[in-house]
Amino acid sequence: MSPFxxxxxxxxxxxxxxxxxxxxxxxxxxxxxxxxxxxxSALFMSLDAFFIGIIQVLVYAGAVMVLFLFIIMLLDxxxxxxxxxxxxxxxxxxxxxxxxxxxxxxxxxQLGASSRxxxxxxxxxxxxxxxxxxxxxxxxxxxxxxxxxxxxxATIGVVVLSKRELR
Amino acid sequence: MITxxxxxxxxxxxxxxxxxxxxxxxxxxxIFMSLELMLNAANLSLVAxxxxxxxxxxxxxxxxxxxxxxxxxxxxxxxxxxxxxxxALYRARQTTHVEDINTLKF
Numbered sequence: 541m542s543p544f545x546x547x548x549x550x551x552x553x554x555x556x557x558x559x560x561x562x563x564x565x566x567x568x569x570x571x572x573x574x575x576x577x578x579x580x581s582a583l584f585m586s587l588d589a590f591f592i593g594i595i596q597v598l599v600y601a602g603a604v605m606v607l608f609l610f611i612i613m614l615l616d617x618x619x620x621x622x623x624x625x626x627x628x629x630x631x632x633x634x635x636x637x638x639x640x641x642x643x644x645x646x647x648x649x650q651l652g653a654s655s656r657x658x659x660x661x662x663x664x665x666x667x668x669x670x671x672x673x674x675x676x677x678x679x680x681x682x683x684x685x686x687x688x689x690x691x692x693x694a695t696i697g698v699v700v701l702s703k704r705e706l707r
Numbered sequence: 708m709i710t711x712x713x714x715x716x717x718x719x720x721x722x723x724x725x726x727x728x729x730x731x732x733x734x735x736x737x738i739f740m741s742l743e744l745m746l747n748a749a750n751l752s753l754v755a756x757x758x759x760x761x762x763x764x765x766x767x768x769x770x771x772x773x774x775x776x777x778x779x780x781x782x783x784x785x786x787x788x789x790x791x792x793x794x795a796l797y798r799a800r801q802t803t804h805v806e807d808i809n810t811l812k813f
Contacts, residue, residue: 546709550717557721557744561728566736573740580721580747587714587758588767592750592775599779604743604786611790612736615797623733623804633730641723645716654712658758662765671769672776680773687780694784701791 546586553579566617570608577601588661591668714755722748735796735803739789746782750775 728741757771
């Protein structure tokens with residue numbers, strides 16, 4: 541967990557996360573989101589969560605972003621034309637978001653554990669797929685099956701939604 | 708020295724970026740991407756807490772990582788359904804701008 545790599549990937553993630561909401565072109569936003577997720581997956585790996593990092597790249601940067609790009613191209617969205625910006629609501633929204641961040645930041649500052657460094661791991665490091673799998677099929681069997689049903693329902697729902705015209 | 712607080716602060720910043728995106732942007736696809744940012748910020752703090760609490764076997768607390776696995780799965784299903792709804796909406800209204808979709812607005 542070298543500090544240099546942490547700052548590198550954290551700043552990469554935050555800069556491209558900001559680019560997602562600042563870009564006017566939806567395709568540029570989607571590609572920024574891919575780089576943001578790559579940085580996030582590097583942060584996961586710096587926390588020794590290798591399986592979660594790989595899942596992040598495969599599911600988000602792979603599947604979800606391809607879906608986003610396909611939909612953007614299917615809808616043929618161009619760079620959105622500049623509409624009249626309501627400055628009052630814009631500054632109000634920014635103020636609410638900033639106030640939210642300050643609130644969370646002061647809660648984190650108050651948390652006693654937040655100034656302590658991470659304890660060292662004594663177990664084998666790259667054993668997390670085995671451990672997560674064992675938990676998934678022992679303690680979390682019912683949620684796992686419910687998730688399976690949920691994915692099935694989502695698949696059928698998408699087919700139904702894209703087949704019929706909405707009236 | 709990188710502490711738990713650093714990771715939590717970065718996660719809070721990412722959540723704030725997503726939150727600001729939902730509040731400020733008017734393009735429904737960008738709003739959807741901002742939702743993904745917020746979900747991932749929550750995942751980052753979950754994994755940080757998981758690494759912080761070393762269990763009796765000397766590894767991180769894997770319960771939080773199972774939770775992250777579930778969140779990622781639900782988010783993927785949500786993206787598929789949400790984008791299908793956006794496509795249906797676009798077919799009916801020819802717009803992705805949320806201010807043009809105001810039939811239910813009082």
